[in-house]
Each structure stands twice: as C-alpha cells, then as structure tokens.
Amino acid sequence: MKIVALAGGVGGAKLAHGLAQCLPPGDLTVIVNTGDDFDHYGLRICPDLDTVCYTLAGLANPETGWGRAEERWKVMENLRALGAPSWFNLGDADLATHLERTRRLRAGKPLTAVTAEFCAAWGVAQRVLPMTDQPVATMVQTRSDGELPFQEYFVHRRCEPAVTGFRFEGIQAAKAADGVLESIQSADAVVLCPSNPWVSIGPIVALPGVMDALRSAKTIAVSPLIGGQAVKGPAAKMYQDLGIPPSSKAVAEHYRAFLTAMVLDRTDCDEAAQIEHWGIISMVTNIFMSSPEDRQRLAREVLALCEQV
Ligand code: GDP
Numbered sequence: 658m659k660i661v662a663l664a665g666g667v668g669g670a671k672l673a674h675g676l677a678q679c680l681p682p683g684d685l686t687v688i689v690n691t692g693d694d695f696d697h698y699g700l701r702i703c704p705d706l707d708t709v710c711y712t713l714a715g716l717a718n719p720e721t722g723w724g725r726a727e728e729r730w731k732v733m734e735n736l737r738a739l740g741a742p743s744w745f746n747l748g749d750a751d752l753a754t755h756l757e758r759t760r761r762l763r764a765g766k767p768l769t770a771v772t773a774e775f776c777a778a779w780g781v782a783q784r785v786l787p788m789t790d791q792p793v794a795t796m797v798q799t800r801s802d803g804e805l806p807f808q809e810y811f812v813h814r815r816c817e818p819a820v821t822g823f824r825f826e827g828i829q830a831a832k833a834a835d836g837v838l839e840s841i842q843s844a845d846a847v848v849l850c851p852s853n854p855w856v857s858i859g860p861i862v863a864l865p866g867v868m869d870a871l872r873s874a875k876t877i878a879v880s881p882l883i884g885g886q887a888v889k890g891p892a893a894k895m896y897q898d899l900g901i902p903p904s905s906k907a908v909a910e911h912y913r914a915f916l917t918a919m920v921l922d923r924t925d926c927d928e929a930a931q932i933e934h935w936g937i938i939s940m941v942t943n944i945f946m947s948s949p950e951d952r953q954r955l956a957r958e959v960l961a962l963c964e965q966v
Contacts (some may be wrong), residue, residue, distance in 0.1 A: 658680070658684060658845045658846070658960065658963065658964065659684050659686075659840075659843060659844050659845045660680060660685050660686070660844060660845065660846055660960070660963065661685075661686045661687075661688060661840050661841050661844040661846075661848070661874075662676055662685065662686070662687045662688070662847075662848045662850055663847065663848070663849050663850060663852070663858055663861050663862075664687055664688070664689050664690070664705070664709055664850040664852055665689075665690045665693075665705050665850070665852030665853055665857020666693070666705040666708040666709070666722070666723060666857065667722035668850060668852045668853070668857075668881050668888065668889070668890075669687075669689070669690075669708075669850035669851070669852040670709045670712035670713075670717070670722065670850075671712070671722070671850075671952050672848070672851060672879060672946070672952060672955065672956060672959070673685075673687045673709055673783075673850060674712045674713060674949070675946070675951075675952030675954075675955055675957075676848065676956045676959070676960070677713055677783050678949075678952070678953045678956065679953060679957055679960055682783050683782075685784070686783070686784040686785075686786060686840040686844070687709055687713075687783060687784070687785045687786070688786050688840070688861060689705050689706045689709050689785060689786065689787055689788060690788060690852070690856075690857045690858070690861055691703060691705065691706065691768070691787045691788050691789060691792075691793060691860070692807065692825055692856065692857075692859075692860035693705050693795060693807050693811075693856070693857075694706075694792070694793075694794070695794070695806060695807070695808050697742075697745055697808075698741075698747075699759070700752075700756060700758075700759045701758055701759045702745075702747075702755050703758070703768070703787065704723065704808075705857065706768075706785070707723075707751070707754060709785055710772070710775060710779060710781055710785055711723075711724070711725060711779075713776075713779075713781045713783055713785065714776075714779035722889070724746070724748050724751055725748055725750040728748035728749065728750055728751065729748065729749045730746075730748055730749065731749055732747065732752055733746060733747060733748070744812060744813045745808065745812050745813075754775070757775075758771050758775070767790040767834075768787045768789075768790050768834075769786060769787055769790055769835060769836070772785055772787055773785075784840075786836050786837055787834055788833065788834060788837060788861045788864055788867075789833060790832070790834050791831040791832060792827050793826065793827045793828050793831050793860055794806060794807070794826040794827060795807040795823060795826075795856050795859075795860055796823065796824040796825070797811075797818075797820055797823060797856070798821045798822040798823065798824065799818035799819060799820055800818065800819040800820075800821055801818045801819065802818050805818065807856060811891070816890075816891035819898045820894075820895050820898040820899060821898070821899070822899075823855055823856065823859065825859070828860065828864060828865075831865070832864075832865065833864045833865065833867055837864070837867070838867065838870050841867070841870040841871065842874070844874060844875075845875065846874070846875040846877055846966075847871060847875065847876045847877070848876075848877050848878075848879070848959055849876060849877070849878035849879065849912065849916075851879040851881035851888075852881060853887075853890060853891070853892040853895070854881070854892065854908055854911045854912070855895050858912075868914070868915065871915040872914070874915075875917050875963065876912070876915055876916050876917045876918070877917060877919075877920065877959060877963055877966070878908065878909070878912050878916055878918070878919050878920065879955070880905035880908050880909075880920065880921045880922065880925070880944060882903055882904060882907075882908060882925075883905075883922040883924055883925065883944060883945060884922070884924045884925065885902070885903045885904050885925075886903070887903075888945065904928055905919065905921035905922065905925045905928050905932075906925075906932055909928075909932045909935065909937055910935070913935055916937050917938060918937060918938035918940065918962055918966050919932050919937050919938070919939050919940070920939075920940045920941075920944060920959060920962065921939060921940070922941070922942070922943065922944045923941055923942065923943060925941075929941055938962075938966055940958070940962050942955070942958050943955070
C-alpha cells in the first residue's frame with residue numbers, strides 16, 4: 658500500500674517512524690514542512706526536515722524529540738562565551754548537518770537533492786521530500802508584537818505572544834517539490850500526521866496544487882490534540898488565541914475541505930458524532946505515542962483504517 662505522510666517535526670516524525678516500521682521502505686513517502694526553515698549564523702536550518710530524518714535514521718534524541726541523540730554542545734558553549742546569540746540551540750553533530758547542507762545549497766543543489774543525499778548517508782530508505790525547493794517562511798501575526806518570523810515566535814519568544822493569524826511568505830511563487838503532487842496523486846492514502854495544523858500541515862496544504870491533489874485523495878488525519886491539549890507545542894494555544902476551542906473536532910473542521918477520516922483519542926470519543934456529521938469517518942483509539950511500540954501500534958491502526966475507507 659503506497660502511503661504518503663504529511664509531517665511537521667516532533668509529532669509528525671513519531672508517526673512517520675511508526676509507519677516506517679510497518680511498511681516496505683519503497684511504500685512510504687514523507688512530505689515535510691519547510692515553513693519553519695530559517696538562516697542562523699549564515700547556515701540554512703530546516704528543523705522539521707532534520708527531525709523527520711534523524712527520527713527515521715534512529716539518530717534522534719529520544720527525550721526532546723528534536724536534535725541528535727548523545728549530542729555534545731562544545732560549539733554552543735564557546736559561542737555563548739563570546740556573547741553570541743544563543744536562543745537557538747545547535748548541537749555539535751547537528752551543526753555538521755547545517756554546515757554541509759548550506760555548502761551544497763550554495764553550490765546550487767536543490768534542497769530535495771541534498772535531503773536525498775543525507776538520507777542515503779544516514780541509511781534512511783524511505784523517501785523524504787521537503788515540501789518545496791523554494792524558500793517559504795511562516796510568519797506568525799501577533800497582537801503585541803506584529804508579525805514575527807516563526808522561530809522568533811516559537812523558540813525566542815516561547816510562543817507567548819497571542820496569535821492573530823499566519824502568513825506563509827513566498828508560498829504563491831513556490832512550487833511543490835518534484836514528487837510531491839505525483840506521490841499524493843498516486844498514493845493509496847495520505848496520512849496527515851499529528852502535527853500542528855496551523856504551522857506544520859498548513860504550509861504544505863497552502864502550496865499551489867496540494868489542496869486539489871488532497872481533495873482527490875483518500876486522506877486520514879491523526880489529531881495532535883488530546884483532551885483539548887497539545888502533547889507538546891503551541892497548537893492548542895493557537896486555536897485558543899484565534900477564538901476556536903481547541904479539540905480534535907476543531908482539527909477535523911480545519912481539514913474538512915478534503916478530509917476522509919479522522920483518528921482521535923479515546924478521551925475525545927464524544928467528539929466523534931460531530932465529525933461523522935460532517936461526512937468524515939472517525940476512529941477512536943489511543944493516539945498518545947510515548948514509546949516506539951506506541952508509534953508502531955498507532956501506525957498499524959491507521960494503515961488498517963486506510964485499507965477500510
Ligand atoms: P514541531 O514542528 O516540532 O512542532 O512538530 P509537529 O507540528 O509535527 O508536532 C507538534 C504537534 O505534535 C503538537 O501539536 C503535539 O500535540 C503533537 N504530538 C506530539 N506528540 C504526540 C503524540 O504522541 N500523539 C499525538 N496525537 N500528537 C502528538
């Protein structure tokens with residue numbers, strides 16, 4: 658069964674890893690958000706792409722979900738000693754990724770090619786595609802501070818400013834990367850991982866052509882919210898800031914234009930009826946992934962649903 662997974666960083670990577678454990682490598686394509694990408698210390702940093710690749714490669718830090726396992730921080734310590742900006746943590750091994758990616762990009766290679774080369778080097782057999790080769794920058798519009806670049810809002814300001822909206826700079830001119838539209842069109846099902854609907858899945862869906870492709874596909878979303886709360890990160894707060902009560906129902910409504918089925922937590926089973934009322938199939942299960950076994954179990958249930966719908 659050919660599966661395409663749409664993913665952001667931490668939540669997306671967890672389910673993508675589960676799917677990778679259940680499918681032959683050639684059957685899984687992961688399309689990753691690049692709206693979080695930014696330049697820091699002159700380096701191109703792609704946080705979601707790296708989180709997905711490190712996770713699939715078994716190189717990710719199991720505690721944080723981002724960055725590398727057994728990381729060292731010598732460079733960061735020395736940058737701090739020099740009084741350099743230190744709000745964005747870059748581990749030593751992680752820095753090698755950014756250095757070499759930046760060098761290859763500057764030599765004229767598209768991000769898609771660099772990502773494929775890194776995946777080969779790390780032993781990732783699944784296809785991992787950045788959503789686009791052109792720069793797209795997620796801008797977070799806030800009540801108190803106007804428009805903030807995503808990492809400024811997310812890491813530097815710790816998601817504190819109240820959100821009023823989002824803008825994906827460069828999205829109109831951006832083209833879905835080679836293989837993105839084609840893989841969605843030829844997939845047996847598209848899985849929307851439990852990633853932030855506003856800033857992780859949102860930019861992928863906003864790319865020209867993606868919404869149309871999703872409308873013609875079988876799409877299954879796993880909620881990133883459990884009991885109205887995000888497992889991690891600002892997804893629930895963003896709904897709240899925008900005047901929408903955070904829930905799996907709200908996530909289903911968010912994707913309503915193209916969604917076939919929604920997977921929600923047992924805690925939220927009372928929301929299933931409303932979701933079904935919108936013509937979206939619902940499946941209730943345990944959607945919290947605290948271990949590799951959880952990831953695999955949830956992936957297996959999602960794949961069974963993909964076969965059924
Ligand atoms: P980010 O770019 O690193 O923030 O990554 P994502 O957007 O992919 O992931 C953030 C989302 O993942 C948050 O909204 C979390 O609630 C969700 N998430 C993290 N872990 C889990 C989990 O175990 N289960 C579910 N259902 N959602 C999760």
